Amino acid sequence: MLKTLAVHIRGYVKASVATPLFMILEVIMEMLIPLLISSMIDNGINHTVMQNGVEIPSPDMGHILLMGGLMLLCALAALLGGAMGGVFGAKASAGFARNLRAAMFKNIQTFSFANIDRFSTAGLVTRMTTDVTNVQNAYQMILRICFRAPISLVVAMTITLLINAQLASIYLVAVAFLGVVLFFLIRKTHKYFTLVFEKYDELNASVQENVSSIRVVKAFVREHHEISKFERATLNLYTLFLKAEKMMVSVSPLMMITIYASIIAISWFGAMMIVGGSLTTGELTSMLAYCMNILMNLMMIAFIFIMITMSLASGRRIAQVLDEKATIANPEHPDTDVPDGSIDFEDVVFSYSETSEKPVLNHIDLHIRSGETIGIIGGTGSSKTSLVNLVARLYDVNSGCVKVGGKDVRSYDLEVLRDKVAVVLQKNVLFSGTILDNLRWGNENATEEECIAACKLACANDFISEFPDGYHTKIEQGGTNVSGGQKQRICIARALLKKPLILILDDSTSAVDTATDAKIRRAFAEEIPDTTKLIISQRVSSVENADRIVVMDSGEINAVGTHDELMQSCEIYSETYIAQTVGNGDFDKKGEM
Numbered sequence: 001m002l003k004t005l006a007v008h009i010r011g012y013v014k015a016s017v018a019t020p021l022f023m024i025l026e027v028i029m030e031m032l033i034p035l036l037i038s039s040m041i042d043n044g045i046n047h048t049v050m051q052n053g054v055e056i057p058s059p060d061m062g063h064i065l066l067m068g069g070l071m072l073l074c075a076l077a078a079l080l081g082g083a084m085g086g087v088f089g090a091k092a093s094a095g096f097a098r099n100l101r102a103a104m105f106k107n108i109q110t111f112s113f114a115n116i117d118r119f120s121t122a123g124l125v126t127r128m129t130t131d132v133t134n135v136q137n138a139y140q141m142i143l144r145i146c147f148r149a150p151i152s153l154v155v156a157m158t159i160t161l162l163i164n165a166q167l168a169s170i171y172l173v174a175v176a177f178l179g180v181v182l183f184f185l186i187r188k189t190h191k192y193f194t195l196v197f198e199k200y201d202e203l204n205a206s207v208q209e210n211v212s213s214i215r216v217v218k219a220f221v222r223e224h225h226e227i228s229k230f231e232r233a234t235l236n237l238y239t240l241f242l243k244a245e246k247m248m249v250s251v252s253p254l255m256m257i258t259i260y261a262s263i264i265a266i267s268w269f270g271a272m273m274i275v276g277g278s279l280t281t282g283e284l285t286s287m288l289a290y291c292m293n294i295l296m297n298l299m300m301i302a303f304i305f306i307m308i309t310m311s312l313a314s315g316r317r318i319a320q321v322l323d324e325k326a327t328i329a330n331p332e333h334p335d336t337d338v339p340d341g342s343i344d345f346e347d348v349v350f351s352y353s354e355t356s357e358k359p360v361l362n363h364i365d366l367h368i369r370s371g372e373t374i375g376i377i378g379g380t381g382s383s384k385t386s387l388v389n390l391v392a393r394l395y396d397v398n399s400g401c402v403k404v405g406g407k408d409v410r411s412y413d414l415e416v417l418r419d420k421v422a423v424v425l426q427k428n429v430l431f432s433g434t435i436l437d438n439l440r441w442g443n444e445n446a447t448e449e450e451c452i453a454a455c456k457l458a459c460a461n462d463f464i465s466e467f468p469d470g471y472h473t474k475i476e477q478g479g480t481n482v483s484g485g486q487k488q489r490i491c492i493a494r495a496l497l498k499k500p501l502i503l504i505l506d507d508s509t510s511a512v513d514t515a516t517d518a519k520i521r522r523a524f525a526e527e528i529p530d531t532t533k534l535i536i537s538q539r540v541s542s543v544e545n546a547d548r549i550v551v552m553d554s555g556e557i558n559a560v561g562t563h564d565e566l567m568q569s570c571e572i573y574s575e576t577y578i579a580q581t582v583g584n585g586d587f588d589k590k591g592e593m
């Protein structure tokens, strides 16, 4: 995991190295100051001269000024080190985060449908935002404190041991005591922080689901339910954070008591030593300064441990996204020539996850000639969508094979295949931009005339022309400012612009009235007769004129044939037909086709 993340420091290695170096400069300069104070007191202020065999005080102004000057220089250097360390640390960590996000985003773009099924969308969002921010903060802390604190600790301890080992042993006890307390604290808080991230996912899922389907929420007046769901998620987070923080806060008074106890002990024993002549006033002063320093650094180290454990969870989640291999990738020597629009399913077995018992598609054999129009009908969940998704290789089969133009779909270059096989997905979306922009997703270089021609085929030209801005009408994110049927027709036109060999409409005219639906199909038959058309529909009227109709039933092909054949032989089909034409009175059907 660390290796996966570490490569993304590239471009910011210099800043990453400079940060600790500057921080070390700061430490060394800070460490010198107590020594200078000690010398100032002992050799400057308490300077004595021998006069007539008697020692009399005679402060050495020259030495005092010299030490004062040096202290000022040290302080300035420390300031510079600290400031530069801060700047470089920020640069390194922000750059690291940027690289991580870019790499994740890039990898997500290669994800197949199966990869996306594995991570939830909410999970991906948390990983790209909160988790990266955590790692960024931790990285900055590590660069700034990870070197600084231990070095400072060791240097201060060495100096104090050199000054007076006996006195130094006092806070060694304090350090040992605090070390044990912090160890247990970290273990406890780590547990809570790991839980926190799982709750973040829940929170994001709640927000994402609600915001993206706010219209449905409103239509079903589920706001209260949604609010309470959201409140539960935030309350969970609140409780966990509170627990973790309480733990951290409780340690602060303990630290302070230990620090002050050490200071008192050092002062007490130090004073006795001064009287005894084994310690100077200057040395005691610097001892006290170092003592504070040491305990503070210990606290920093504890804090950084907590940061690291917190960010480890995040780092792991980021690495999972970075390490995820696209389940569908180009073959080594991709074929870029799709000869024709024939489709062959040969003993195809397919399921969405390896663990599921019953496959979603069970031993499917189906052969479709180039240019044929195939209707696919069947109840919801009968695997119609799953069947056609295999043609554009949105998923890969478990066994058997799907061929397009006589060649296995897995042998083609993905881009070429998906250009030749245009799928209008059941759940389709438009993107923010003008209608023209959206149409040109199908073909970037399409001229306005070509776009209009495609829209005429899809029966979209009429309503688009009626918009005040025509083809330059802005579509809002998700296409919320056009009706369902209008959206479907724009999506069909978008697919037509690819000039595909195979056109798959997955229930793509469900929101279009039957008259227009019939008109679209008639246009297809006249204008693009050579394109193989797979038309999935719930309406018998949409498929009855197809060359052949496939009836799907729980993952298997129940029957294949023309309308007349199926009326004779297929019970599911004839019953559906009767129910829809007689039972539901689909009366505008007759006059149309």
Ligand SMILES: Nc1ncnc2c1ncn2[C@@H]1O[C@H](COP(=O)(O)OP(=O)(O)O)[C@@H](O)[C@H]1O
Pocket (backbone or CB within 6 Å): 117, 352, 353, 360, 378, 379, 380, 381, 382, 383, 384, 385, 386, 387
């Ligand atoms: N992304 C998916 N992950 C797991 N199972 C899925 C997924 N999509 C569909 N399924 C399952 O596969 C079966 C067939 O679904 P689908 O092909 O969408 O049927 P249809 O289009 O005929 O309504 C259903 O049982 C459905 O629950």
Ligand SMILES: [Mg+2]
Pocket (backbone or CB within 6 Å): 384, 385, 386, 426, 506, 507
């Ligand atoms: Mg479907």
